[in-house]
Each structure stands twice: as structure tokens, then as C-alpha cells.
Amino acid sequence: MKSLVERVLPSVWRWVGDRVIRWRTGTSEGQLVVLSVLLVLSVGLLTGSLVKYMAFPASTFVVPMLLGSLTLRYKPLLTLVLVDMVFLAVSVTHESVKNGMSLGRVSTLLTMAIIVAIFLFEASRRRTGLPGPVGEAMLVDLNDRLQKQGVVPPLPDGWRSQSAMRSAGGARFAGDFLVANLSSDRHQLEMVLVDVCGKGVAAGTQSLQLSGALGGLIGSLPPLGLFASANDYLLRQDWEEGFATAVHVLLHLDTGEYSIISAGHPPVLRWSAVDEEWTADEARGVALGIMPRPEFHQTVGRLEAGDALLFYTDGVVETRQQSVGEGVEWLRGAAVDVAKSQFADAARKILDRVPVHDDDRAVLVLDRKS
Numbered sequence: 510m511k512s513l514v515e516r517v518l519p520s521v522w523r524w525v526g527d528r529v530i531r532w533r534t535g536t537s538e539g540q541l542v543v544l545s546v547l548l549v550l551s552v553g554l555l556t557g558s559l560v561k562y563m564a565f566p567a568s569t570f571v572v573p574m575l576l577g578s579l580t581l582r583y584k585p586l587l588t589l590v591l592v593d594m595v596f597l598a599v600s601v602t603h604e605s606v607k608n609g610m611s612l613g614r615v616s617t618l619l620t621m622a623i624i625v626a627i628f629l630f631e632a633s634r635r636r637t638g639l640p641g642p643v644g645e646a647m648l649v650d651l652n653d654r655l656q657k658q659g660v661v662p663p664l665p666d667g668w669r670s671q672s673a674m675r676s677a678g679g680a681r682f683a684g685d686f687l688v689a690n691l692s693s694d695r696h697q698l699e700m701v702l703v704d705v706c707g708k709g710v711a712a713g714t715q716s717l718q719l720s721g722a723l724g725g726l727i728g729s730l731p732p733l734g735l736f737a738s739a740n741d742y743l744l745r746q747d748w749e750e751g752f753a754t755a756v757h758v759l760l761h762l763d764t765g766e767y768s769i770i771s772a773g774h775p776p777v778l779r780w781s782a783v784d785e786e787w788t789a790d791e792a793r794g795v796a797l798g799i800m801p802r803p804e805f806h807q808t809v810g811r812l813e814a815g816d817a818l819l820f821y822t823d824g825v826v827e828t829r830q831q832s833v834g835e836g837v838e839w840l841r842g843a844a845v846d847v848a849k850s851q852f853a854d855a856a857r858k859i860l861d862r863v864p865v866h867d868d869d870r871a872v873l874v875l876d877r878k879s
Contacts (some may be wrong), residue, residue, distance in 0.1 A: 547573045557598040578628040662691040673856035674871040685871035691729035704822040706750040743798030752798035765812040782815025787841040817876035824868030
């Protein structure tokens, strides 16, 4: 026979886990449970303060309020704060009756009032309506889901794809992103590398929107139709800087034939194993979101054994002191050693060589093994 603890404990853990899930989804029930726990904690602090004030001084009431600021919406937090302030007043009054009101207690009351004001002000500015950690977790989860669209599926033998991306400030959200699709018969690989105009939070949120839109269309539309739809999408957005550069590649894995379309993007570099040099592809076009019907010029080619394609964003080649053209020439030279080493960890090595880090940077290398 199982003991009572062995029978009850799993049920308790399931109940707790369910409450945590409800809290993470922002439900009213989850908020009520958290508020109840923090109120019980506050009652315990009040009891301890009335019994032994030196062990539980007024400043300890900041603990439930701090936890509440991290876990509660504005209205439940306001309820908790009001209750704690009443408890705080009771605690200080009780102690002052016994030992008199000291300057230290007055200072504590003023400090607590300032802390409460900061908690409430910060909570009132949350545009998601959710506690800070929950809102952040939802945004990170959305970003992670969209980033999965840029993970290139395992390719057939003889092919390899590598990518590396870094943001200007080290944040997880950047204006550069990749979407990829491998056909169900594993014969066609389609990829789009995009650089949304701007930096920081604005570029990061815009890239989330655009990557979601492109991720839903890639593989369903022909390349020119995909870019036309992306261009229309950007024109409909009310963004202060509502354009993006992009480059699209469609590769036939059985033959090595490829086509490239560029929309205002830095030129793709092609490595020739025979000539042992990088050459710039001629695909050119207007950036997405600039005009209603832009023209895109498609180039075609074929990758033989040992050949490769190198895609990158302007953060790799352009700086305040260096134009895109000069940067492309630098990259052609910097990437030679990487190519001659059989492209081992190529994307990361190229990013490591970029001298300036004031812009988002992304590199994509696609090679046909010799």
C-alpha cells in the first residue's frame, strides 16, 4: 500500500503545475492564486512584525510587493500594494506606540512610499497588460518560433548550409533574419536573407512581423511572386522606415543549378573552386517597400563540386568609413582563407573578421562539397 504522502504528493504537484500554467497564460484564476499567496505572505510578515519588530521591520513588506510587481497585473498589484501599505502603517504605529516614532521609521515610510510609486508606475506602463516576465516570455517564444523558420533543414549528401547572425547591441532581436524551405521531395532549397531598415527595438519588431509573413509564403509562391507579395506587405505597413533589403536563392540540389533575386541587397559572392576566387553576382533590384511595382532582375548559375555562394547583410561590409563597394572587396579577400579551408565553420569565421560591430550582421554560406 502506498503511503498517504505518495498518493497525495503527485496530485499536489499537478495542481501547482496547473496553477503555474494558468499564471503564465495571464488568466484571472492564475492571478488570483498568486495574489492570495502574496497576501498570506503579507499577513505572516505583519504577524511577525507585531510580535518582534526588530526581526520583521517595516522594510520587509517590500518583499511581497517586489514579488507582486514581477508576477501580477496592474489591478491585482494595486490591491496587494494597498493591503501591504495598511499592514505597514499598522506595524509602524504599533511599534511607535511602544517605543516612539524615530527618524529612522519616518525615513523607512518615505522610502517605501517611493518604492510603491515606482512599482505602480512601471506596472501601469506595461502595454501587454501582463506581468513583466510573462510578457517577455511571450515575446521570446514568438521570436524563437519565427527563428525556427530560418533553420535550414538537413540537406542531401554533398550539400552544406551554414549561417550566423549577431545583433548590434547583443540583444536577441535584430533586423536581420533568414527564412528557408526545403521541398517535400528534397530536390529544391529556397532561402531568403532579409535586412530590415533601422536598428534596435524598432528593427527587431519589424523583422518579427516580416519574417512571419515571409515564412508563411515561402515555398507557396514562385520567387518573383514572393518578393512582389513582400513588397506589397511592406507598403501597407505604417512604419517610419518601412523598407527592407533581401536576397532570394532557389537551388536545385540534384543538378546544382540556382537562381538569385536581389532587392537592394549587397551582391552575392560566388566561389569558384577552379579559379579559387570570389566573384560578385549581378542580381540587382530595388529594396522592398520603396515603390509599388519594383523590377527584380534574376540571375542563374550552377554550382559544381567545391563551389559556394556567400550571402550577407550590409552590416558585414558597410561602415561609416567604408562604402558597400569597398566592403565587398574586403570581404572577397577575407573569405578566401575560409574557402580554401573547405568552409569549416565558415559563417562564424567571417563574422569574427568583421572589424566594426555597430550594425546587425548576418552571413549565410551554401557550398557543394567536393
